[in-house]
Amino acid sequence: MTPGWITTTLLDNDAPGGWAVARSREGFLHDTNGPLFPREWLKRQDLPVFAEHGIGHLDGEPVYLLELDSPADVPGCSWQGLRGFMLQGDHTLYKVLGYAAQIGTWAREHRFCGSCGQAMVQVPRERAMYCQACDLRSYPRISPSMIVLVTRGDDILLARSPRFVTGVYSTLAGFAEPGESAEDCLIREVREEVQLEVKNIQYMGSQCWPFPHSMMLGFHAEYAGGDIVPQADEIEDAQWFNIHELPPLPASRSIARYLIDLYVARRLGHAEPVLPG
Ligand SMILES: NC(=O)C1=CN([C@@H]2O[C@H](COP(=O)(O)OP(=O)(O)OC[C@H]3O[C@@H](n4cnc5c(N)ncnc54)[C@H](O)[C@@H]3O)[C@@H](O)[C@H]2O)C=CC1
Ligand SMILES: [Mg+2]
Numbered sequence: 514m515t516p517g518w519i520t521t522t523l524l525d526n527d528a529p530g531g532w533a534v535a536r537s538r539e540g541f542l543h544d545t546n547g548p549l550f551p552r553e554w555l556k557r558q559d560l561p562v563f564a565e566h567g568i569g570h571l572d573g574e575p576v577y578l579l580e581l582d583s584p585a586d587v588p589g590c591s592w593q594g595l596r597g598f599m600l601q602g603d604h605t606l607y608k609v610l611g612y613a614a615q616i617g618t619w620a621r622e623h624r625f626c627g628s629c630g631q632a633m634v635q636v637p638r639e640r641a642m643y644c645q646a647c648d649l650r651s652y653p654r655i656s657p658s659m660i661v662l663v664t665r666g667d668d669i670l671l672a673r674s675p676r677f678v679t680g681v682y683s684t685l686a687g688f689a690e691p692g693e694s695a696e697d698c699l700i701r702e703v704r705e706e707v708q709l710e711v712k713n714i715q716y717m718g719s720q721c722w723p724f725p726h727s728m729m730l731g732f733h734a735e736y737a738g739g740d741i742v743p744q745a746d747e748i749e750d751a752q753w754f755n756i757h758e759l760p761p762l763p764a765s766r767s768i769a770r771y772l773i774d775l776y777v778a779r780r781l782g783h784a785e786p787v788l789p790g
């Protein structure tokens with residue numbers, strides 16, 4: 514048995530046994546034991562199964578995803594969105610669900626060829642969809658996003674999007690565009706969102722962010738010039754905050770929070786946090 518969670522290319526859907534998770538537009542099905550159910554039991558529950566995907570092994574046991582057409586009622590069970598599992602509970606289970614969500618979404622969105630519109634087929638032994646008519650292969654999409662903590666001594670730059678929970682401020686972030694390096698993207702995002710210039714850009718680590726398919730690349734940068742001008746519509750407010758007087762911050766498992774906590778820990782000589790992958 515290999516402990517922990519290991520994703521897999523494909524599993525045999527006709528093989529019996531293993532664990533299964535069920536996903537609908539309401540999130541993942543769970544009961545008091547969590548979101549993993551014995552697969553044979555789950556498949557007997559008269560669920561509107563749209564597709565089944567083998568996704569990996571948890572402590573050596575195969576895990577499948579049942580994608581549902583609608584959120585069915587299962588006695589003793591309820592539905593919870595992926596964010597809820599990210600915010601609390603077992604981190605390994607959240608990784609299982611995050612992968613399941615990305616594969617489920619990708620497979621659902623790639624049933625037809627984006628080039629010619631024909632039905633696509635699953636490639637054997639590879640996580641890819643294939644169009645026989647035009648020889649196009651589609652792989653799961655990942656969208657690289659830069660996230661950066663900009664600092665000026667004991668002050669750190671944090672901003673609010675109108676989408677955030679009331680009062681919460683976070684680091685700046687944005688999606689890479691075609692033609693950009695990670696650094697180009699970061700410099701553009703900081704200019705667009707607050708009209709500041711940065712220097713001494715340093716890569717700090719990355720995090721899978723399955724909402725719906727981001728890959729967060731985390732950086733630290735120092736302030737180099739300019740006055741804060743928040744971008745209309747995108748940024749509700751942006752300010753320099755002293756590390757001793759921080760506002761409500763993002764969820765503890767997010768890379769945004771890690772970048773902030775790491776900087777504060779280093780400034781104050783405290784133990785450094787660990788980035789959850
Ligand atoms: N894990 C973490 O700590 C954090 C993660 N994030 C994530 O980073 C990502 C980017 O952050 P935002 O500030 O929202 O991005 P952003 O500053 O680029 O603005 C979002 C806009 O980008 C466009 N967009 C949406 N999907 C796109 C894609 N795949 N490629 C290119 N453009 C796209 C849309 O117009 C959208 O309104 C989001 O997925 C967000 O959830 C953001 C902050 C913290
Ligand atoms: Mg942004």
Ligand SMILES: [Zn+2]
Binds near residue numbers: 627628630631646647
């Ligand atoms: Zn095609």
